[in-house]
Amino acid sequence: MVRKAVIPVAGLGTRLLPLTKALPKEMLPIGDKPVIEHTIRELVDSGIDEITIVTSARKDLVQRHFAPDADLEEQLRTAGKGDLADAVAELSSMAHITYLYQRGPYGNGTPVLNAARVIGDEPFMVLWADDVFVAEVPRAKQLKSAYEATKAPVLALMPMAVEDASRYGVPVVEEDLGGGRLRISGLVEKPAPEQAPSRYAAIGGYVVTPGVVEELEAATRRWHENPEGEIYLTDALHRHAAQHPVYGQVIDGTWWDTGSPLNYLKAQFAAALADPAYGPELRRLARESG
Numbered sequence: 001m002v003r004k005a006v007i008p009v010a011g012l013g014t015r016l017l018p019l020t021k022a023l024p025k026e027m028l029p030i031g032d033k034p035v036i037e038h039t040i041r042e043l044v045d046s047g048i049d050e051i052t053i054v055t056s057a058r059k060d061l062v063q064r065h066f067a068p069d070a071d072l073e074e075q076l077r078t079a080g081k082g083d084l085a086d087a088v089a090e091l092s093s094m095a096h097i098t099y100l101y102q103r104g105p106y107g108n109g110t111p112v113l114n115a116a117r118v119i120g121d122e123p124f125m126v127l128w129a130d131d132v133f134v135a136e137v138p139r140a141k142q143l144k145s146a147y148e149a150t151k152a153p154v155l156a157l158m159p160m161a162v163e164d165a166s167r168y169g170v171p172v173v174e175e176d177l178g179g180g181r182l183r184i185s186g187l188v189e190k191p192a193p194e195q196a197p198s199r200y201a202a203i204g205g206y207v208v209t210p211g212v213v214e215e216l217e218a219a220t221r222r223w224h225e226n227p228e229g230e231i232y233l234t235d236a237l238h239r240h241a242a243q244h245p246v247y248g249q250v251i252d253g254t255w256w257d258t259g260s261p262l263n264y265l266k267a268q269f270a271a272a273l274a275d276p277a278y279g280p281e282l283r284r285l286a287r288e289s290g
């Protein structure tokens with residue numbers, strides 16, 4: 001069973017600077033909710049409500065968004081705004097969130113290892129909080145089902161245009177098992193398009209097993225002997241895949257990668273258009289502005 005998830009948020013959000021100098025990229029709104037709230041709701045909707053956020057002192061707004069605020073709730077209730085009070089209360093009650101300060105070498109494998117040391121010997125999900133999915137079955141649930149079926153590490157994948165390969169981890173596909181499930185024999189991090197081993201992108205969702213964590217431990221030990229480069233989750237999965245089964249699950253749904261300014265604006269626009277509360281009026285505005 002996958003019962004727990006990890007969301008690393010300690011990154012600097014460099015691609016969105018200077019917008020993200022004070023405001024964490026995970027707190028940028030998509031529709032009327034910050035990106036990280038979409039991620040947490042997706043996990044809760046997938047039956048995973050024990051969530052570790054690996055953070056840094058710069059990202060205290062994330063913590064504040066999910067912290068209980070009895071004073072605000074009481075003021076809203078006194079003012080007769082019970083619905084708003086309930087919405088505020090829901091933020092702090094929808095999941096069991098623990099926070100951990102990231103510590104160790106640079107690279108996206110480090111927060112995963114930090115969290116694994118607390119979670120212990122069980123598989124867990126890792127989601128980067130810069131993608132938003134609109135899917136009938138949440139992406140996290142699709143990933144979880146793939147793990148239940150394979151009992152092996154799984155990566156969320158989406159088809160990509162080959163010219164985008166240099167932005168993503170790209171899997172080496174060994175076998176297509178049908179239903180969007182692929183057996184993966186390796187992963188190449190951000191290859192040049194002509195070197196891309198497939199037309200799929202790893203899109204920041206993983207089920208990590210203790211075997212993958214061992215690879216992260218080993219990479220961190222090597223780094224301490226020779227402190228060069230970064231610790232990547234992709235490398236740990238690649239090494240694991242050389243000896244053990246690893247799978248990819250092509251996600252059924254629409255994917256918005258919010259990590260660059262243009263993609264963020266597109267995601268924001270699409271989410272607002274898809275929302276019945278705002279869509280019709282925004283469509284009218286878009287038509288009027290030509």
Ligand code: G1P
Pocket residue numbers: 108128167168169170189190201202203204232234259
């Ligand atoms: C990370 C991973 C990469 C993956 C991407 C998905 O890269 O290293 O394999 O494809 O997330 O968003 P980043 O976007 O942090 O550079």
